[in-house]
Amino acid sequence: MTGRRVVIMILFTLTLGQTLLQAGGPKRYLEKETPADMTRAKNVYLGWLDMNPQDWATYGYSTEEEWKQVINELNNWFQAMCRTKYLKGRNVTGAKNATDQNTLGQDLFIKFSKVSIDYDNLYLVLGIEFIDPKTDSVLGTIPVRQYYKGIFWTPWGFERYLYNDLEEVNLKLQIEVTRRASAKVS
Secondary structure (H helix, E strand, C coil): CCHHHHHHHHHHHHHHHHHHHHHHCCCCCCCCCCCCCCCCCCEEEECCCCCCHHHCCCCCCCCHHHHHHHHHHHHHHHHHHHHHHHCCCCEEEECCCCCCCCCCCCCEEEEEEEEEEECCCCEEEEEEEEEECCCCEEEEEEEEEEECCCCCCCCCCHHHHHHHHHHHHHHHHHHHHHCCCCCCCC
């Protein structure tokens, strides 16, 4: 077997494995579920994804401070991706920590609840509320569920899975707020 055929077989095997893994993962929700029209929301406030700093040892970190730093990095990245890719063209402001809910001047507040990590399956689990901050009324909710982008293998470990899971959450936000998904949904 030539080197080229070996490379093709390896790539085919990895692609097939990725497809099978995604098929066995949690359901993806790529349709709009909330009835509210949020397309006019130009100023969007993202709540904090509180990934339970006290669970630092569960995820293999040496200290709570180390896990808090990772939580901050994940939230900052999540907010930046939402701002630059998924809700592009809107003014997206993100919470600075778990207690920050400064929604003054915002058209939409996206609040996350019951955030947890299914460590065995590497799923991010959370619920989402879409709130009109001017009236404090709930426009729609997404129940607590698993988010998983489904990567077959990664040498980067636990955090890389969470980054991918957060992309799935961002995609869901995009669908709910804009009524459409990115042109390329993988």
